[in-house]
Amino acid sequence: MSSEHETLLAVMVASGAAMIIAYLNKKKPRRYWRTELYKKRTGSELMLDMKFQSVSGQYKNFTRMSPTDFDNLLNRIGHKISRQETYLRSPISAQDRLAVTLRFLATGDSYTSLQYLFRISKQAIGRIIPEVCAALVEELAEYVKLPKTPTDWKKISSTFDTVWNIPHCVGALDGKHVVLQSPINSGSDFFNYKSYFSIVLLALVDGNYNFIFADVGCQGRISDGGVVRNSKLYKMLTENTLGLPLPEELPGRQMKLPYFFVGDSAFALSENVMKPYPGDHAPETSKRIFNYRLSRARRVVENTFGISSSVFRVLRKPMLLEPPKAEIVVMSVVVLHNYLRIHSPNLYTPVVVVVIFVLTRFTRP
Known part of the structure; x- marks a missing residue:
């Protein structure tokens, strides 16, 4: 074959390939802007019907x-x-938009399931939920605040002293693993010691089951101690910018004791972070009594995690979201928890529910 023929063949092959690629990339006209299912949207009517029957509890069950x-x-x-x-x-x-987001937070249902309930396409729901959650976090950010003055910290300490019998405690610190579906191209970055993928919610809680600090998004493979060291709270603690009160004497004592956060054995012991004595101790010993008192205060944060995840059950299911969107969803649950604790405490956390959580924690071996 001559060189002219080879050149002509190469040109024909290239042009044919270009025509095939152009055909495949050609944008097909949309058959529908909206299908008949979505044209008959009834979300507003559904909410209105439940609102008029709010005495039955259906509205509260639907939106929490x-x-x-x-x-x-x-x-x-x-x-x-x-x-x-x-x-x-x-x-x-x-x-x-708000209703479908709250329903997602309340149930953790898939977008496919929600599209048939609200007659909104799952593609639209995938855009709506992160947008609404981001708006909630921005608008309700004032409900999750660290105290800034020693007087404010002492108010929290007073609650821990009177309710949980541990003086000078200014918060309970712990981390919660929020389950994710394996993120794309993440390898083992989010794979934790419990053998599933997760991001970590690091929270500091006062004695009334309210979040006063939350940090979301650390990779699940990192330990609680590592999560703390990578947080803004640790930076403020090491730079002494938290505004904690100066060490003071306990009643009837002369030695000055610093104000501290309580955590479990995963955290590093420091001047302002208290953890239990390691190992088992004989009953009625001072170390055993100290561990009991400290555990009573520390379990406040575990109870807070339990209350929020029992109401917003999205925290109990694997999220089919990428980590950045999952962070926004988890943070929206945090701010909603505090918002409802302040505005509707009897509806959101009735006394009987709190008592059940406390009793459940204390009856465990």
């Missing part, structure tokens, strides 16, 4: 809050999650 709290949230973030109406079609309302 009262109609008043839902309307208050809608008024606060409605302008952030609303979309402009166009000539093509009406946008999904802010009420439906």
